[in-house]
Amino acid sequence: MxxxxxxxxxxxLALGLTGCGGGGGGDDSSNSSSPASSSENSTSEDDTxxxxxxxxxxxxxxxxSQQLEVNIDLRSLTDQRVYVGFYQQWSGDDNSPVPxxxxxxxxxxxxxxxxxxxxTIGKQQQSLLMVVMFADTGISPVTDVFAVDGGEYAYP
Known part of the structure; x- marks a missing residue:
């Protein structure tokens, strides 16, 4: 018994599994064994x-990337130590940028x-920010937003 x-x-159980089929919502033409569908598949493989x-x-x-030649002459402003920074991003407008x-x-x-x-900067970079800070606190910092074109920047 x-x-x-x-x-x-x-x-x-065997009949139940056979009845389910096991296929998943695909395109029926891929399961077809007709000559037309096999020639379509071989054509798409040739177009790889x-x-x-x-x-x-x-x-x-x-x-x-690209090279940017930077030439800065601050001798007319001071003869003391100066800190020069270049930045790719800043907030605020071009008149008062914050790096x-x-x-x-x-x-x-x-x-x-x-x-x-x-x-050396990326080719996608369209402009940079230069910030000059002076050791003499009596001189205001200098900021300059400039376009990166031509491969050279000179200040002033």
Missing amino acids: KQFTLLICSWI VTMASIKVAPDYDFTT NPDSQLLLQVIDDGLLNQTL
Whole structure:
């Protein structure tokens, strides 16, 4: 009797699993074995794009950064120590910007009033902020928001 019950349960289970099908809401044409669908699949495989098949103009520039020559002359303002910083991001308007310290590219201390430096910046960068702080607190800080174009910046 136990064997008979076990055989009936196995048989019901087998029929139940077969009846479910196990398929999941996919496109019926992918399960089809007709010649038309197999030729469609082989055509899509032939259209696969590979790195070797991509064509790029010979003069296309793949670099993501650019060089910016910075030339600053502050000798007419002071002969004391000066702190010069360059920032990629700031808040406020261009007349009274507040630099974001996390975006600082360079902070340079200069004693002779001259700074000649090359900065490497991303090509997407359209403008930078320069902040000059003087050791002499009687001189107000200088801020300048400038466009990054041409690869050179000079102040004043």
